[in-house]
Amino acid sequence: MVVVPQRHPYYRARLPSPQSPTISEAFRTPVRYLLTGGGTGGHVYPALAVADELRRRDPEAQFLYVGVRGRLEESVVPARGYRLRFVRARPFPRSKSLLALIWFAMHLGLGILGAAFLLLRFRPHVIFGTGGFVSAPVMFACGALRKIGLCSSRLFVYSPDAQPGLLNQIAGRLADRVGVVFEQAARWFDMKRVAIVGFPVRRELLDLDRDAARISLGIPGDRFVVLAFGGSQGSRVINRAVVDALPHLHGRRGEIFVLHGTGRIRSDGYDAVADTETDVAALGLVDLDSWYRRYEYFDQIELAYAAADVVVCRGGMSTLTEVGVAGLPAIVVPLSTAAEDHQAVNARALERAGAARVLFEEAAWGGDQDAGVNLGVPGQNLAAVVVELLEAGSIRKDMATAARQLQRRDSLELILQEIDTLVQGRRARPLALEFPASDSGPPADP
Secondary structure (H helix, E strand, O other): OOOOOOOOOOOOOOOOOOOOOOHHHHHOOOOEEEEEOOOOHHHHHHHHHHHHHHHHHOOOOEEEEEEOOOOOHHHHHHHOOOEEEEOOOOOOOOOOOHHHHHHHHHHHHHHHHHHHHHHHHHOOOEEEEOOOOOOHHHHHHHHHHHHOOOOOOEEEEEEOOOOOOHHHHHHHHHOOEEEEOOHHHHHHOOHHHEEEOOOOOOHHHHOOOHHHHHHHHOOOOOOEEEEEEOOOOOOHHHHHHHHHHHHHHHHHOOOEEEEEEOOOOEEOOEEHHHHHHHHHHHHOOOOHHHOEEEEOOOOOHHHHHHHOOEEEEOOOHHHHHHHHHOOOOEEEOOOOOOHHHHHHHHHHHHHHOOOEEEOOOEEEEOOOOOOOEEEEOOHHHHHHHHHHHHHOHHHHHHHHHHHHHHOOOOHHHHHHHHHHHHHOOOOOOOOOOOOOOOOOOOOOOO
16 A cells, blocks of 8 residues: 555646636536535545635636534534535444444435435536545435436546545446546546546645744744644544643743644543643643643644644544645654554655654553553653654754655646536546556566
C-alpha cells in the first residue's frame, strides 16, 4: 500500500480562460450539483473543497449537500453557506450479528427512499459522492431511478482510500466516473471510468501567509509554534499526550507556543473539552496562558497551519494531505484501531520520505480514575520530539521540503475537469496505467 499518489503523465491541469463562459452561462440554466458524504472530515472536507471551487468559478450554480444527522456535516456544511438535507444511514456492521445486519438494511432502505425523494425534487445534473455509508443512499437511489428512467444525473464517485470500502466498490459500478487518489485503487473499478485525481484541499491552504496568520492569532513572530489536534473529531490520546507534555516543555516556554485543538468528543467516561480543561488546571503551571492556547475546534484551520512550525496529528489521509500541502513537518500519532492499520501505513510512508516523526500508541495500566489498560503516548516522548525539532532547524527545513514534494497541488483542477466533462456529456479518456516491464526468465518465488 502506497500513501503518496503518483502523478500520471496523461493528467495535466488546465486552468480555464478568464474570458470563457461559466458552465451555467453556456447551458443558459444554473447547473445543479448534489454533494454527499460525511461522518468525518475525510469525507466532508474534500466535498466542500470541490463545492467551493465550483461555486467560485460558476456563481450561478446551485448546490445541495446530503448528509446524516449528528455527524460533522451538520455543523460544518451550513457554516460554509450550503443547503443541507438529511437521510437515514448507518455504517456497515462489522459483526456477524443478524440483528445488526437487519438494522443496517432497514436504515439503508429508508435512506434510499429519502434520497430518491431529494433527487426527484432537486434534479441535479451531477452527483459528487465522497463514499462511505453516508453517501450510499444517494448513490443507490440514483442507480435505481436511472433504471426506471426517472433520473439522468451523472454520478462521480470519489474514493480516497488505497483499498475502497465495500459500499464504494458497489457504488463504483453505478458511477459514470470514479476519482481515486492511488493508482492501485483503480483495480477495484472499471478502468474505463477511473481517473487519478489526488486529494483535493481547500484553495485557502494553497497560499498561506505566516506573518498575517500570527498577527491574526496574536502569536509572537519569534515563537516555535506547535499545532496539535486529532482530526475533525478530536483524539483522546493526543489530548492527553499534549497535556502530559506541557510540564516537560515548561522550561522552554519563552520559545514555544502551543495551539491545541481538543475536538468535541463526548462519550461514556470522556468529555474532550471538560476533561482536558480539568487536566490542564491540575498541572498548576505558571504563566501557561502566555504559551499555551486551547480550542474546541479550528473553524479556520488554514490560519493555524500558516502560523505553525510543526503539527502533531493523526494519520488520516485528509489531515496528512493538508499538512503536506502546507509544507509542515509532522509528528504523527496513528490511530491503532484504524481499519487495516491504514494510519500506521500512512505515517510510516511519510517517515520514510523524511517528512514526519511517528509516535505509536503504547498500552499502559490506567490510574485511579481509569480501569484496565489504556492506549496512549507518554508526554515526555512527545516533548522530546518537539524539543528536537525546535533545536534542529535544518532537519525541520528538510522535513518541510519533503512534505511539500509528497503532495500534489492540482487535484481540484483535475476533479473539476472531470466534472465539467460529465456536465457537458463528453466521454472521458480511459485510464491507462504504465506498469514496469517484467524481467525475462521465470518468475521468482514470492
